[in-house]
Amino acid sequence: MTSPPMVDGAFARWLAARAGQALLGLRAELGFGDPAALKSAGDKVAHELIRTELAAWRPGDAVLSEEDEGARLAWAAEVNPGTVSRLTADRVWIVDPLDGTREFAEEGRADWAVHVALWARDAPGPHGLVAGAVALPAQQRVLATDYPPGYPPMTVEAAAGRDRIIRLAASRSRPPVFLTDLAEDVGAHLVPMGSAGAKIAAVVTGEVHAYIHAGGQYEWDSAAPVAVATATGLHASRIDGSALKYNEADPRLPDLLVCRRDLAPRLLAALQRHSG
Numbered sequence: 001m002t003s004p005p006m007v008d009g010a011f012a013r014w015l016a017a018r019a020g021q022a023l024l025g026l027r028a029e030l031g032f033g034d035p036a037a038l039k040s041a042g043d044k045v046a047h048e049l050i051r052t053e054l055a056a057w058r059p060g061d062a063v064l065s066e067e068d069e070g071a072r073l074a075w076a077a078e079v080n081p082g083t084v085s086r087l088t089a090d091r092v093w094i095v096d097p098l099d100g101t102r103e104f105a106e107e108g109r110a111d112w113a114v115h116v117a118l119w120a121r122d123a124p125g126p127h128g129l130v131a132g133a134v135a136l137p138a139q140q141r142v143l144a145t146d147y148p149p150g151y152p153p154m155t156v157e158a159a160a161g162r163d164r165i166i167r168l169a170a171s172r173s174r175p176p177v178f179l180t181d182l183a184e185d186v187g188a189h190l191v192p193m194g195s196a197g198a199k200i201a202a203v204v205t206g207e208v209h210a211y212i213h214a215g216g217q218y219e220w221d222s223a224a225p226v227a228v229a230t231a232t233g234l235h236a237s238r239i240d241g242s243a244l245k246y247n248e249a250d251p252r253l254p255d256l257l258v259c260r261r262d263l264a265p266r267l268l269a270a271l272q273r274h275s276g
């Protein structure tokens with residue numbers, strides 16, 4: 001067996017990429033005739049691969065995975081019998097083995113992802129995330145904190161001095177009810193996309209300027225993308241401007257804003273007007 005990179009950021013990239021390749025292989029093997037079966041198989045394959053590799057290469061760390069039994073319950077500090085309690089652990093891997101199962105099971109869609117993040121108790125930043133990777137397997141790329149992308153470039157319109165239209169990533173299936181009014185208020189164009197990882201990756205690469213979500217998510221939905229986004233230099237917070245916090249007793253983290261730093265004051269002010 002070839003040993004993975006030992007540095008946490010590179011290890012997160014390696015692990016997310018491995019799970020992504022397994023998911024691409026599963027898509028090719030099963031096809032798209034039975035979406036429910038493909039979704040279920042995808043969750044299982046990616047989860048088991050990530051769990052196996054973490055047990056082999058990071059045995060002393062705790063894990064919080066979307067696919068762990070009871071992970072959504074506030075009291076589920078022990079993710080599996082016999083493992084380290086994440087609430088007393090110094091290091092916790094927060095993973096979403098397959099973010100965007102709906103898109104994964106639709107032929108031709110590339111807006112699904114694998115999330116791998118590491119939270120550390122002694123981390124200097126407010127969110128505690130010290131490493132992270134978002135694999136976008138169908139896009140043939142991995143964004144990670146070991147070599148974070150450069151800060152997103154300004155648009156052609158902004159560089160030319162003209163008014164800029166904000167491109168705002170929005171959920172395909174359950175956008176916040178206030179988002180249409182907010183978009184009209186700030187002059188934004190909504191860009192529907194699949195998984196949270198794909199949407200935040202689009203902010204990182206400059207395809208869109210911001211992503212706003214409200215109405216229900218968990219720590220694994222945003223931990224890895226937020227780690228990459230903040231390593232890039234982007235703004236990331238709750239929609240009221242407060243800090244995102246991870247490895248909490250209750251893993252629900254229902255809302256967030258990820259955007260260019262220059263847009264944060266404008267969008268947070270608009271959120272005050274529309275999200276209440």
